[in-house]
Amino acid sequence: MTAFEVNGRKVDLEVDPRESLLAVLQDRLHLYGTKKGCDHGQCGACTVHLDGRRVVSCLTLASQVEGREVRTIEGVAGEDGTLHPLQRAFIDNDAMQCGYCTPGQIMSGLACIAEGHTGDDDEIREYMSGNLCRCGAYVGIVAAIRQVAGPAEA
Amino acid sequence: MDFLRPATWAEALAAKAADPTAVPIQGGTDVMVEINFDVRRPPALLDLTAIGELGDWELTADGLLRVGAGVPYARIITELGDRLPGLAQASRTVGSPQIRNRGTVGGNLGAASPAGDAHPPLLACDAVIEAESAARGTRMIPATGFYLGVKRNALEPDELIRAVHLRPATGPQYFSKVGTRNAMVIAVCSFALALHPGERRLGAAVGSAAPTPLRARAAEEFAAREFDWSGATALDPALLARFGELAAEAASPIDDVRGTAAYRRHAIAVLARRTLTWAWNDYRGKAAA
Numbered sequence: 001m002t003a004f005e006v007n008g009r010k011v012d013l014e015v016d017p018r019e020s021l022l023a024v025l026q027d028r029l030h031l032y033g034t035k036k037g038c039d040h041g042q043c044g045a046c047t048v049h050l051d052g053r054r055v056v057s058c059l060t061l062a063s064q065v066e067g068r069e070v071r072t073i074e075g076v077a078g079e080d081g082t083l084h085p086l087q088r089a090f091i092d093n094d095a096m097q098c099g100y101c102t103p104g105q106i107m108s109g110l111a112c113i114a115e116g117h118t119g120d121d122d123e124i125r126e127y128m129s130g131n132l133c134r135c136g137a138y139v140g141i142v143a144a145i146r147q148v149a150g151p152a153e154a
Numbered sequence: 155m156d157f158l159r160p161a162t163w164a165e166a167l168a169a170k171a172a173d174p175t176a177v178p179i180q181g182g183t184d185v186m187v188e189i190n191f192d193v194r195r196p197p198a199l200l201d202l203t204a205i206g207e208l209g210d211w212e213l214t215a216d217g218l219l220r221v222g223a224g225v226p227y228a229r230i231i232t233e234l235g236d237r238l239p240g241l242a243q244a245s246r247t248v249g250s251p252q253i254r255n256r257g258t259v260g261g262n263l264g265a266a267s268p269a270g271d272a273h274p275p276l277l278a279c280d281a282v283i284e285a286e287s288a289a290r291g292t293r294m295i296p297a298t299g300f301y302l303g304v305k306r307n308a309l310e311p312d313e314l315i316r317a318v319h320l321r322p323a324t325g326p327q328y329f330s331k332v333g334t335r336n337a338m339v340i341a342v343c344s345f346a347l348a349l350h351p352g353e354r355r356l357g358a359a360v361g362s363a364a365p366t367p368l369r370a371r372a373a374e375e376f377a378a379r380e381f382d383w384s385g386a387t388a389l390d391p392a393l394l395a396r397f398g399e400l401a402a403e404a405a406s407p408i409d410d411v412r413g414t415a416a417y418r419r420h421a422i423a424v425l426a427r428r429t430l431t432w433a434w435n436d437y438r439g440k441a442a443a
Contacts, residue, residue, distance in 0.1 A: 017155045017156065017199060018155055018189050018195075020190065039190045039191070040186075040190060041186075041187065041253055042338045044250065044252060054251060054255060056252045056256075058190065059182050059186040059256065060182060060186070060256065061179065061201070063157050063159070066159070111251070112251070129250060130249070130251050130337045131250075
């Protein structure tokens with residue numbers, strides 16, 4: 001059995017040794033917010049936080065998260081449904097079209113802000129480079145992160 | 155497929171001895187790609203992430219940094235970037251921020267891909283790999299003798315990588331890489347440079363342009379012989395050009411999906427000149443100060 005926490009909830013599952021964290025989140029825990037884009041780390045759509053650090057859940061073996069804390073997009077808004085400021089900023093800045101990459105972008109964006117990689121817009125772009133958006137909403141994504149991170153450093 | 159999760163290093167060595175086909179896994183950023191696409195179905199995975207000491211680094215009594223095989227790239231950048239600038243720069247080009255939170259130098263060494271980003275800086279600064287087996291104990295393998303072929307390294311089937319030993323930088327170090335995106339780029343080719351002014355020489359290494367990462371020996375010997383190591387003078391453009399040529403000659407690239415052999419040779423010369431210019435300017439600045 002593999003025991004870990006997802007969005008503050010304890011789970012304890014029998015997982016196959018080959019199963020990725022992404023597969024477990026979707027197929028076993030029915031948390032469909034985390035998306036599968038490429039399944040080999042290229043696109044970032046499956047980004048979640050593991051013990052507070054962003055990782056791609058497709059390349060994280062479920063068996064390896066024993067005893068650790070996972071946070072997915074479902075754990076970002078308040079319990080009453082109040083959007084997180086970054087979720088609100090994505091809406092304000094039209095930071096999506098189809099929305100498929102958005103959960104990964106938001107999880108990556110939260111980490112980008114927490115890591116302090118928002119000194120200027122180029123730094124945001126570099127540290128968001130692990131997340132692809134095939135609709136090309138990058139301008140809005142950078143603006144949304146900027147809105148939450150505060151003004152660029154001079 | 156079995157999943158082995160030893161809690162201690164001794165248990166890990168025992169497990170590897172009992173089943174040498176078990177594939178060690180740290181962050182999983184390499185191994186998992188093959189599993190997800192069913193390219194590889196190892197009989198067993200040997201998860202090393204429960205062994206805390208692999209995630210530690212320390213300064214040894216002989217002044218070397220001993221970096222545990224499980225230290226992720228993100229921590230090499232933040233915690234060791236000042237002392238290992240070449241490796242930190244290479245780390246910053248690995249995968250994406252998400253990958254750098256999971257991927258490790260130990261994993262790069264285990265996979266021994268000719269395109270692995272950590273290899274050129276390890277070669278350029280004379281890194282030594284600490285391997286261990288339950289039967290024969292610790293073995294120190296210089297990076298120059300570690301890479302044997304495409305995805306083949308000098309490890310015995312029962313050995314695991316414990317750590318990498320590197321001397322903190324004694325001079326400027328640079329890494330440069332050609333790729334098509336700011337993330338998730340497997341190097342088209344790469345180049346690392348480490349100046350060792352106290353020894354009046356430099357280390358230079360080429361990545362992703364031969365069956366293994368390798369030292370550019372002729373370029374290194376040329377630099378030791380011809381450069382003004384007092385740091386008083388700028389590099390003559392002819393010296394710079396020759397250094398680039400010799401670096402490119404060290405490579406034996408192939409045409410593949412990421413680039414042609416001719417392009418790689420050309421690009422290696424450019425990267426060699428570029429990193430040398432950066433490093434030499436830093437060195438002259440320090441020498442003058």
